[in-house]
Amino acid sequence: MRDHFVEALYKVANLDQNVLLMTGDLGFGVLSKFSKKFSSQYLNVGIAEQNMAGLATGMALEGKTVFIYSIANFPTLRCLEQIRNDICYHKANVKIVAIGCGLSYGALGISHHATEDMAIMRSLPEMTVVAPGDTVEAAAATYAVYEKPGPSYLRLGRGGEPKVHEKGISFEIGKAIRLFEGNDILLISTGGILKNVVEARKLLCQKGFSVALYSMHTLKPFDRVAVEEAAQRVPLIVTIEEHSITGGLGSAVSEVLAELSGKKTRLKRLGLGSGFSSIVGDQEYLRNIYGLSVHKIVEAVEEAYQAQV
Amino acid sequence: MTSSELALKIRKHALEMTHLGQSSHVASILSMADILAVLYGQVLEKRPKEPKWPKRDRFILSKGHAGAGVYAALAETGYFPPEDLKNYYSNGSKFSGHISHIGIPGVELSTGSLGHGLSVGAGMAFAARLDSKKHRHFVLMSDGECDEGSNWEAILFASHHKLSNLIAIIDYNKIQSLDTVGKTLNLEPFVDKWRAFGWNTTEVDGHDHEALVQGLEIDPVKNIQPSCIIAHTTKGKGVSFMENSVLWHYRSPQGEEYENAMNELNQS
Secondary structure (H helix, E strand, C coil), X not given: CHHHHHHHHHHXXXXXXXXXXXXXXXXXXXXXXXXXXXXXXXXXXXXXXXXXXXXXXXXXXXXXXXXXEEECCCCCHHHXXXXXXXXHCCCCCEEEEEXXXXXXXXXXXXXXXECCHHHHHHCCCCCEEECCCCHXXXXXXXXXXXXXXXXXXXXXXXXXXXXXXXXXXXXXXXXXXEEXXXXXXXXXEEHHHHHHHHHHHHHHHHCXXXXXXXXXXXXXCCCHHHHHHHXXXXXXXXXXXXXXXXXXXXXXXXHHHHCCCXXXXXXXXXXXXXCCCCCCCCHHHHHHHCCCCXXXXXXXXXXXXXXXX | CCHHHHHHHHHHHHHHHHHHCCCCCHHHHHHHHHHHHHHHHHHCCCCCCCXXXXXXXXXXXXXHHHHHHHHHHHHHCCCCCHHHHHHCCCCCCCCCCCCCCCCCCCCCCCXXXXXXXXXXXXXXXXXXXXXXXXXXXEEEEECHHHHCHHHHHHHHHHHHCCCCCXXXXXXXXXXXXXXXXXXXXXXCCHHHHHHHCCCEEEEEECCCHHHHHHHHCXXXXXXXXXXXXXXXXXXXXXXXXXXXXXXXXXXXXXXXXHHHHHHHHHHC
């Protein structure tokens, strides 16, 4: 996803000289092509995220479109108040890009697990929150946040993720991509866990379930309609996110369902609990531990389906 | 209107606004009233009837709690009618205690949490240089605010990038919220710190208008570094019983205290 973001931004910067990319001293090897080609549109501000967010606000207020780039929680939690007061209150045209979200940097430890970021960013006024599901969505999301005036948060994985969408997609901020429809279960996925959810769906279909799957790449503004429509016809909705189940996708769907009358559905939220992960392991290892591997997703969905019958 | 007359008007407005609003920070405003008067009266390139004029100098109040002073300076220099100031801090008003830009012509940046203004000012200054624009960026900060680490990130950045179009002004009244700066978190040797960080730093008497004008008339083309003006000020300046008193950071002027303070300003 990281490389697809950079590639897309390269194209954007080539067409629009007012696009700037700032990094908080991260992106080794990844940003070098961009920095060489667009030396006056690139800036490494050092390890100083609070300043980076403030600088971006100032530049945006003077007409620039500023992408600020770092990893995990550094461009969000470290400078949260600058994001709230400076970027959001001033509706500044700043795009916050976090690489390595969820458990991407599993073995690096909890400092590098971005697992509450969506909950926090989703609560900020004026903020758009986008978590693409694969490399195709990551590129499309980069163009989309560039086009949309005002603050955005782009939550990405790292390099090397597989492509999920084999065909072209229609990507619209605030509108889920409905990959499959089905009658028994709706799986709603956000972010880089999409690949596992697609695999899990295949297995569930083999077991005889009719399974729908939506990639909910935007958490804010949220596609209420997609959830409301499904709630009238599918008996079980399962949300899957590589993030705490507090405040993220599961919560967003819960909020829609809680205010909906006459629904015919139940909700099961899959994701991380409230604890930290002090266990060392790579992304797939930790996904398995926390119930987000393909087989654990299948098990949990089946269990939830049996429980509701 | 001379800058001295403007300073007096800012002081009187501040006193009345914090009285009517029953709000805090009157001493913080009195402390910087002369700096504001010199900026808005003489130094800033501006067009009050065209507040977004691209060539204007940018002014950011980073010590946002003293916002009433800027509202007063803007009103008295033609951005909006001075009568509007009576709504300050009242229900339904746009004039919040900490400075807000929404609906108020002339306010560049909303602040209130300390340690935000200098980074934003540096961002504006950087963007201006990219676009070969010649205007300047003034950021007025408090001394206590320099406790915030984010400022020092911005100080490093501005120096590294030689942002000669950025001018930080410190309202160095040496009193912060609960006690003196010296007893809370000592900033000294303060001038040396700014110089060591690569800023062209001068000290002025923050109530001497001639000295302020001299210090603030910075030419970004001649300079090669960002500038810092450390303005030595008296917190509560102009009202004898408020001067150098920690009490008046938060106390609101009411009753006899308000009358006495206004009388002192009227007689000055």
